[in-house]
Amino acid sequence: MIELRRMTAQELKDQEVRYNYAQALGHRMLTASTTQGVCYVGFVTGSEEEALDDLHTRLPHARLTPSADEQQQRAVAWMEGETGLAVRLHVSATDFQWKVWQALLQVAPGTTATYADIARRIGHPKACRAVGSAVGQNPVAVLIPCHRIVRTNGGWGGYHWGIDIKRCLLLRERTNH
């Protein structure tokens, strides 16, 4: 069970964020959290510093401290298949991004949806391109399954952390479900 909680503008402005590196899905990952929940999950595709840069880009006002906590550990366990635990997410979003990310949570494991599907589902049937942008800005990889969104014409679409990782995630889910 994934609980999605939205940061207020005030929370975004002055935020204590703890971050920690972990191993999941056969990759090195970076997780981060506020006192309210997990605010970032990303793949470490290069150096740890580069991964931290990506986190800092998404939360420019956060005060980053290296530290682990229970919500981060739950997120990692969830990715490894322990989906019984509740994981609380705490993310900053525009109204449009909020609708898109909630729609992503409705896409079941082992299945995919297209950018146009998501556009229809949130009531903006022509905003497929804007949906693409919003999907790409998802700060919580895997738990908010932006990797399950593909192109109408059958293409893979893109992936913030590299198309190879997206393919791995989809192939893995396809065989496990």
Next chain:
DNA sequence: GGTGGTTTCGTGT
């Protein structure tokens, strides 16, 4: 089946 130009809309500047 593949390519290229056009449409479309939320964001960051």
Next chain:
DNA sequence: ACACGAAACCACC
């Protein structure tokens, strides 16, 4: 006000 996307559509070859 303007340019840019993790897109889609249509025409044309």
